[in-house]
Amino acid sequence: MEKINDFIPGSLNVIAGPCSVEGYDSLYHSALALKEIGIRYIRGGAYKLRTSVHSFRGLGDSAILHLAQVAKETGLKTVSECTQTDKVEFMAEHIDILVVGTRNMHNYPLLELLGKIDNPVILKRGIAATYDEWMAAAEYIVENGNPNVILCERGIRTFEPETRYTLDISAIQVMKQKTGLPVIVDPSHAAGKRDLVPSLACAAIAAGADGLMIECQIKPCESICDANQTIEPDTLKQLLDAIPDLRLHLSRMEL
Ligand code: PEP
Ligand code: MN
Secondary structure, three states: OOOOOOOOOOOOEEEEEOOEOOOHHHHHHHHHHHHHOOOOEEEOEOOOOOOOOOOOOOOOHHHHHHHHHHHHHHOOEEEEEOOOHHHHHHHHHHOOEEEEOHHHOOOHHHHHHHOOOOOOEEEEOOOOOOHHHHHHHHHHHHHOOOOOEEEEEOOEOOOOOOOOOEOOOHHHHHHHHHHOOOEEEOHHHHHOOHHHHHHHHHHHHHOOOOEEEEEEOOOHHHOOOOHHHOEOHHHHHHHHHHHHHHHHHHHHHOO
16 A cells, blocks of 8 residues: 655644544544545544443454545545554554554554554653653664654643643653654643643644644544544634644744
8 A cells, every 4th residue: 555754744744533433434424524624634543442341442443444445535544543463464554654552652562563564653652651761662663664653742641630631742842852753742632621622732833743633523522432522623623724823933933
């Protein structure tokens, strides 16, 4: 399959879509709405690592095939989390960008295998990982032969219970300087609440993030997974409209 190299540091890369793929039709209709507002990358989880064994664990392989079919129909690029080594080959064939979720940042056999594929890999920060630990995890992928690593700050665990995690804005510039890799931000999992998502996303852009990963679908409240933090395409559109100004101010500061 065609590999992508158009995830460019410094350009606006916004990945949006449901927390998990919940069925072909809902994914397809969300994809159309996202395409309409200019989104080029759709996300959707297939193998969900849930804290509770009783929670929805994703549609598995069929979710990956739904994403691939939606990509074919819409021309969107796909992004999905790879949770285990025996799914790397299958996912690399069907999905454009693979994600290492926060719970797997220290899964070294998985990182090594992701170093052997050509697809870009988004490496999310572990909930309690230091910058150096996160950078060391990225090196596992790069040293095994895949330089296309994109770091994703998604909030860390602190003593504050009001938000789901605490978004570490400093991570953006620190990790860009330390690694030279693109850094994107997931405000959805950091916030855990949809009304906080636009402001955290703007803060990330203002701090120099190379992109965003946001949970968004046409019927956010009906999401089986992470409904409280999922936004509507209309809200995302307003956010996208605000971004060029934020970036212009940033470039004027010549930081
Ligand atoms: C997700 O992106 O759906 C997800 C589970 O993210 P994280 O690994 O950051 O919790
Ligand atoms: Mn989620």
